[in-house]
Each structure stands twice: as structure tokens, then as C-alpha cells.
Ligand SMILES: Nc1ncnc2c1ncn2[C@@H]1O[C@H](COP(=O)(O)OP(=O)(O)O)[C@@H](O)[C@H]1O
């Protein structure tokens with residue numbers, strides 16, 4: 001089916017056509033998926049919503065044209081609030097990404113070579129004039145774990161290395177640490193290691209693959225008992241509520257994916273200090289939606305690929321972070337410049 005598109009309209013009141021780059025729609029769990037929340041919010045604001053599966057992103061330079069373009073198979077969606085039957089497809093067409101008013105990259109990790117390739121393609125689309133958030137270059141440049149190194153005054157004692165001697169020395173010194181790979185998510189492969197743990201060596205050999213893979217080792221923060229706080233930044237500004245994810249009994253990891261319980265709470269002065277320091281810097285790079293992880297007073301992770309928790313925050317506080325994202329997007333699209341400072 002052929003779809004007709006309005007050309008870009010800088011008028012703030014006009015409805016926008018928004019493309020969401022996603023994993024297969026059938027894999028989404030609509031009840032807590034932030035991508036679905038964003039699509040619903042976009043529709044509630046009167047915009048046209050299109051989903052493009054990341055696997056369909058392609059660069060095409062057809063026979064009868066003189067220029068190539070980045071295309072995706074755009075599926076026009078009509079969304080409902082029913083979590084079991086959350087969308088209807090109302091049309092489908094291969095379209096160049098520059099035809100949309102904005103493109104939101106919402107593909108989940110793994111951050112593998114296909115993810116990196118998607119950022120390269122999206123960067124080509126940007127060169128053709130597409131507005132893409134989060135900015136593909138920033139997504140690619142930004143390691144969710146290692147990015148804390150730039151903001152070291154907010155981090156706990158941490159070592160990033162694959163050198164087993166260095167790591168062993170750090171554990172001896174700190175006595176109680178967390179060790180994790182640099183590319184995990186949802187708490188995967190996050191180990192707590194006590195200095196006297198008889199599995200200490202085998203954990204390190206496994207995580208570093210016998211010293212051939214760089215990992216992060218960090219002082220164990222007792223404040224995890226009060227939760228791993230997810231602080232959302234939208235266009236550089238903090239959402240006033242965070243979600244403290246409290247590990248279940250017998251578990252070290254607070255991630256909801258690891259059975260943690262999310263409790264919304266207002267930002268503490270320290271949370272706010274961290275958020276206000278990082279927000280403008282990250283937004284300047286085009287990181288539109290960011291999820292900081294803060295344990296106690298320390299920054300532990302900067303999530304940029306597809307941060308979660310906006311649904312839970314809304315359920316508990318009424319604060320509509322997804323709606324706030326769409327409002328921010330409307331402002332960006334109504335300005336003549338797509339640069340972050342336009343917000
Ligand atoms: N320094 C730390 N001290 C105590 N617990 C930690 C620490 N770092 C991580 N964790 C635990 O591991 C979980 C996941 O860590 P995180 O670095 O956010 O990785 P992921 O990408 O898997 O979310 C956290 O929710 C927390 O429970």
C-alpha cells in the first residue's frame with residue numbers, strides 16, 4: 001500500500017510524521033515498553049506514527065536516480081491503550097528517512113556490529129537532512145558503562161581493565177566489588193565479588209576471557225539496598241522523579257529485568273546535582289533521552305540506547321515522561337535548526 005506524506009512542516013501546531021526505529025513489533029511488551037509509550041504519546045499529541053524495524057534500514061541508490069538515500073520499511077500505526085492488542089497497521093511503504101519530521105532510534109541493545117551499522121545508516125540519513133534522536137554518532141561514541149569516566153567526580157572507585165594483576169590488586173584494596181562486562185544490560189553478568197570469595201579467580205577469568213576482554217570493576221556500594229536510581233533526562237533536563245530499583249531478596253542486582261522492584265521517588269539534591277551537571281553536556285551531543293543510573297551518591301551508568309522506566313514513573317507519580325519527550329520534539333521540529341541548542 002502506498003502512503004502519502006506531508007512534506008516537513010515547521011509549523012508547531014501542525015501534526016508531525018514521526019518514525020520510530022524499533023525491534024520487531026511482535027517482540028514488544030506494551031505494558032512497560034518505553035518505545036510503545038512514546039508512540040502512544042505521539043499519537044495522543046495528534047502526530048502520525050510510523051514504525052520502522054531496524055532490520056529494514058537500507059541505503060538504496062536506484063538505477064533511475066543520481067543519488068542514494070537511506071530507506072526503511074515504514075509501517076503506519078494506529079495505537080490503542082490495550083496492552084494485549086496495542087496497534088493496528090494502517091499502511092506500509094519503503095520510504096526515505098528524510099521524509100519524516102523526526103526519527104527516533106529506539107532499537108534495544110545488543111550494541112553489536114548490526115547496531116553500529118544502523119548508526120552509520122542513520123548518520124547518512126542525517127546527512128540527507130533527517131533529524132535523528134538520539135543522534136547516531138553520539139549513540140556510537142558513547143559506551144553506556146565507560147561514559148562515567150568523563151564525570152569521574154561523581155563515580156565510586158572504579159577500574160576498567162583486562163589486566164588480571166591490576167584487577168586482583170583493586171579487589172584486594174576494595175575488599176567488596178562489582179565486576180561486569182562493558183556491553184551488558186539488564187544486569188546480565190554483573191557479579192559481586194568479596195575479597196575472600198573462593199570463586200574470585202574463576203569469575204575474573206570468565207569475565208575477562210582469560211585477560212582478553214576489558215571489564216569494569218567497581219567498589220560495591222552498600223546503598224544499593226535503597227535502590228539503583230534511574231534518572232531520566234529529556235533534552236538535557238531531568239525528570240523530577242526517579243525510579244529506585246530495589247533488588248529482590250537474595251539478589252544483588254536492582255534491574256527490573258532481574259526481578260527488582262521500582263519505587264518512584266523525588267530526586268535528592270545529589271541526584272539533581274548529577275543530572276544538572278550531565279544533562280546539558282549530553283544534550284549538546286544530541287542525546288535526547290538518557291537514563292542515568294545512580295546508586296547512593298554515585299553515578300554508575302549512562303544509558304543512551306533505549307532507557308526504560310518512564311512507564312513505571314508515570315504509573316506511580318502521574319508524571320508523563322513520554323509526553324514530555326514528544327513536547328520537546330515538537331519544539332525541536334518547530335525550530336528552524338535541529339541543533340540541541342534550539343531546545
Ligand atoms: N558499584 C555497585 N555497587 C553495588 N551494586 C552495583 C554496582 N554496580 C552495579 N550494581 C548492581 O548491578 C546492577 C546492574 O548494574 P549496571 O551497571 O546498571 O548494569 P546494567 O547495564 O546491567 O543495568 C545494578 O542495578 C546494581 O544492583
Ligand SMILES: [Mg+2]
Nearest residue numbers: 186187293301
Ligand atoms: Mg543499569
